[in-house]
Amino acid sequence: MMTRDDILTGVLLDEVALSLDELACACAVEPNWIVERVEAGFLGNVAAGQITRWQFSSTELARARRLAAVERDFEANPELAALVADLIEEVERLKARLNAAGLPLA
């Protein structure tokens, strides 16, 4: 029985990758939803044709959740959600570079 004082130790994603089913569960979508977006090139960088061996990283979990949220919240089609996610990720990268250079965002 776990008590309040027990310290939980998790695994760091990327040290351990997510399988297709695990990613689907984590995004609350059907595995087929993931497969469609991987095959369309919107998600992940995995070799086609070996679905059971697909592995997903922490970055891909964040992207998959973002795609799902944009599709759901705006009833966006997958192409548009992928475009939005690309743009958000690009802005995040540029913000990180500005931040690393010590420059203000605005």
Added chain:
Amino acid sequence: MEFRDYYQILGIAKTATADEIKKAYRKQARKYHPDVSKEADAETRMKEVNEANAVLSDPEKRAAYDQAGSRYRPGQEFQPPPDWGTGFEYSGDGAHGFYGDQSAEFSDFFSSLFGQAGGGGGAGEHRARGGDHHAKVMIELADAYHGATQTITLRAARLDPAGHVVTEERTLKVQIPKGVKEGQHIRLAGQGSPGFGGGAAGDLYLEVHFRPDPRYRVDGRDVHETVPVTPWEAALGATIEVPTPAGSLRVNVPPGSQAGRKLRLKERGIPGKPPGDLYLVLEVVLPPAATDKARQLYETMAREMDFNPRQGMGA
């Protein structure tokens, strides 16, 4: 528990059509989407908007909500009617009829209305894994260097022994592993929603973010830190003591350094495979000419040194 006016949250009239609800939802989603919104409470507001939309866009739930809420005003103390749930049949499976387990993030008010799991069927008739949960956790940069234990408090919907959904707060002590990066996830097995009918519990994913610290800027595993130095340390070179997320380090400033010079301390960034680097950006700080002695020293330099920093500009 306070009554929530979903119509007010979406900014629509109680007579709104399905189209008007959809339009209002998209407008609010655009405003509060955490990815793009500049509003401070965007995430909370987006959850409210999602919750309002989940109810009002579903004709069955909207009808049930309208009936239960007809006597309430926003913020008023709310008790579900004793006969709640009778007379309505949900085609979905209760709270889990929404997009995955999104409803786990909804309010107590929502849980009290629609939290009866498996409407009609009930738990126990099928075996299902519990939903995964997600939460963000803020840590200090130093925690990524050394590892740490963080106490986090989460609210989550759980099934009570009678099969009803109740919202409870729980406090977890979590080991933050050394080497974690901004945006990376820690997966805690079995800490999500409990399973149904003997199914396994879901997992809890913690997305790690660093608490902003004006001293440090992080880029992947690389860390950038501005270090103030005196003009003589920059010009003549010196060994200086620098507080860093890795602890205090003694660093050699090469002679002839200018402001903005970057000193790269290999593998002193966030640990990992490979570890990041720590970049110290030198900032030359002039002592104020606030005393006679200081003024004399500046005057001596002005007189004795042949130095024109605007030479390259043709001045």
